[in-house]
């Protein structure tokens with residue numbers, strides 16, 4: 474058994490918040506990462522790391538770049554097979570594309586197969602941690618947890634709960650949802666790399682008794698996360714008052730039932746009011762920004778600058794299958810592109826901010842900021858080794874790159890799964906090309 478392993482390659486990470494601190498991006502052109510017992514023992518220039526561990530074996534990964542493992546903060550496992558359903562609005566897409574497929578998850582063999590393919594897709598794109606919408610069916614959600622445990626990836630997920638609006642197979646009473654959730658929490662929450670997230674689908678499909686039950690689950694089990702959707706499309710938001718006439722805005726619905734705070738991730742938030750932004754910041758609630766999905770479903774351009782100026786935590790999500798795939802690098806690029814065309818209101822997502830968004834911001838959003846997200850000493854060694862195939866456009870660009878920042882920008886622009894050579898979670902290899 475190897476005590477310490479040294480990885481040698483160019484490396485970048487963001488130990489600080491790239492939206493709020495200058496110099497948050499730390500890069501080492503000839504980098505060294507010492508890994509002991511699945512944790513970072515040292516990170517820096519190879520020569521200095523080498524001096525601390527003079528006899529440790531070295532894995533030479535030159536020709537590529539090491540980055541912290543990516544954190545996808547919003548993705549739906551039952552929607553893998555409906556990626557590419559372009560050209561519809563959110564509510565039309567849900568009814569005619571997403572929900573019929575989600576109903577198929579009642580078949581355990583089908584959902585188990587989907588779950589395995591899903592976790593393979595995560596790791597092959599460099600995602601080491603994901604906050605995942607499970608299924609409306611408990612056995613399918615269990616299949617996702619089992620597949621994640623078998624693959625070694627960190628998954629935070631939960632039974633998706635709805636008791637109105639959706640097709641009848643997907644509806645459950647609050648009492649049954651409480652029973653099934655409790656059983657899943659007992660089986661999976663805190664087991665290995667798994668955590669449980671209370672997951673009401675969205676306000677339109679969850680009654681007040683259902684949301685009260687979600688609040689009860691959070692009180693009954695310490696350490697749970699919460700995930701749902703908010704302010705995604707104009708058409709959706711317009712329906713909130715008819716279900717919750719007492720609510721001043723969309724966020725007020727979740728606030729009423731204690732579903733906001735530092736352990737909550739709300740997906741989208743394309744149309745927040747200033748008051749909602751101030752309350753999200755005050756409560757330390759995170760937003761999962763899903764730019765591909767926002768564009769594909771025609772919802773709108775995310776007001777990133779308003780979120781950052783208000784002090785709201787923002788991370789990135791692929792939103793498979795409303796989005797366009799599993800690549801967090803691609804999602805970062807999409808965020809960058811949409812902020813470009815949002816000028817003058819858009820925010821420039823430079824490589825430091827992109828790196829932060831796909832790694833540390835996600836770690837903080839899912840409440841794992843002390844454990845993962847960058848290469849600080851003592852954190853788990855979750856990492857991605859990106860090296861493009863020789864002769865590929867990315868390899869050519871990198872070969873003439875003048876700086877690490879330039880290389881990082883090129884990786885966000887051009888790297889797909891063909892360039893994700895190795896992925897490790899807590900030092901264990903979970904994917905290799």
Ligand code: GUN
Pocket residue numbers: 549563567571674675702705766792795
């Ligand atoms: N709102 C409620 N359910 C969904 C979903 O599955 N995808 C997206 N993008 N928005 C939703």
Ligand code: ZN
Pocket residue numbers: 547548549702740792795
């Ligand atoms: Zn979603």
